[in-house]
Amino acid sequence: MNNELEVLFKNENLKNQISEHLINHWKYLNIRKYCEKDDAIKFFIDNEKTKIDFVDSIEKELFPLGGKTILDVGCGKGGVLISCALRGAKAVGFDIDEEEVKIAKLRAKAYGIEHNVSIFIGNAENMPFSDNSFNVVIATSVFEHVKNLKKVIKEMVRVTKLGGFCCTTTPNPLFPREAHYKVFYIPYLPKKIGKIYLIIRGVHSDFFMKNVMYPYPSVSKIEKIFRKNGMDVQNITEKNILKKFTDPNSIRDKRIKAIIRCLKKIRVNKFIANLIVYFHFYPSVHLVAKKIKQIKDGYV
Numbered sequence: 593m594n595n596e597l598e599v600l601f602k603n604e605n606l607k608n609q610i611s612e613h614l615i616n617h618w619k620y621l622n623i624r625k626y627c628e629k630d631d632a633i634k635f636f637i638d639n640e641k642t643k644i645d646f647v648d649s650i651e652k653e654l655f656p657l658g659g660k661t662i663l664d665v666g667c668g669k670g671g672v673l674i675s676c677a678l679r680g681a682k683a684v685g686f687d688i689d690e691e692e693v694k695i696a697k698l699r700a701k702a703y704g705i706e707h708n709v710s711i712f713i714g715n716a717e718n719m720p721f722s723d724n725s726f727n728v729v730i731a732t733s734v735f736e737h738v739k740n741l742k743k744v745i746k747e748m749v750r751v752t753k754l755g756g757f758c759c760t761t762t763p764n765p766l767f768p769r770e771a772h773y774k775v776f777y778i779p780y781l782p783k784k785i786g787k788i789y790l791i792i793r794g795v796h797s798d799f800f801m802k803n804v805m806y807p808y809p810s811v812s813k814i815e816k817i818f819r820k821n822g823m824d825v826q827n828i829t830e831k832n833i834l835k836k837f838t839d840p841n842s843i844r845d846k847r848i849k850a851i852i853r854c855l856k857k858i859r860v861n862k863f864i865a866n867l868i869v870y871f872h873f874y875p876s877v878h879l880v881a882k883k884i885k886q887i888k889d890g891y892v
Contacts, residue, residue, distance in 0.1 A: 596644055596675055597637060599702045606695075606702055610636055610669065613691055621773060622796040636669075643671035646732065646878070647679070650759050653828060653880055657681040660727040665716050665748060666734035670696030670709075676730075677708045684726075686714030716744045721751045728757050735762040736771070736808040742817055749821040749883060758823065758881040762814065765807040767875045772804060780807050811877050823881035830869045832878075837865035 600606060607629075614632040618624070626635050651657055658680030664673040667685030669692050677683040677700070687693050693713050700709045714720065716731070717740055729748045738744045748758050763771035770777035770786075773795050781789065783806045790797040800806070815825045836843050838861065840852040855861040868874060 647675040663726045663729045665731040677705045684710045719747045724753045725751045732761045745817045766872045818881040822885040824884045825881045828878040837861045
């Protein structure tokens, strides 16, 4: 992980561009917590670590990425894309945000992996690729921003090779937190009321109203669309929850590890894990969908 972030620590120009972009974003949201350069970089590094962990999980669940073709839908500043390329994948990514695409290209250049990476401005509803082009298609924190979820998933499946995978993460609407403002939020609170609530919380609701599709698409809805398009779906988040509640030693956070050890001692750990899974009570979901059949009459 440290090797993947090493270039950022050494490249002041890159740090300045990333921090400036983040600071402008937080000012736009009126969230002052990350409006200093050092705080913005710390936030960025923490966020990058989660992306590296995500790519680690892809390799763990699927296969080593070396030599594979990868598409990152909504690649943002390129964290997932670059992590894949550094592992030897032929990586392609696109995003609608011109500034983020610019930063992603600068990062690829700083790592000296331009030959292995292609990054451009694009739209997830119309991908300029042939059918069956990629071994893995990735979309992290994308589905809550798209107007036509069915079309985006259909496109993701179309460009995935038969036997290949779509890997996604997205916020969970059942969890009481607005993922972009990082504040408590009542699940399924109507968007217009949510706007008033966010204003009361002292933030700008403009981004929420224009760029966030709320309620976020549910876990079951996403799974259903993938299955209709010939995919076999696994909920990796729920699989990991069940594992961690059974084996607390697999948890990094010391406080959570201690809590689950206590639950295990009184033999309620599996019961609580099953409740969390049954009610989908977790902040975000990671799904892996395998393309098991080609839809002859087109994707739906």
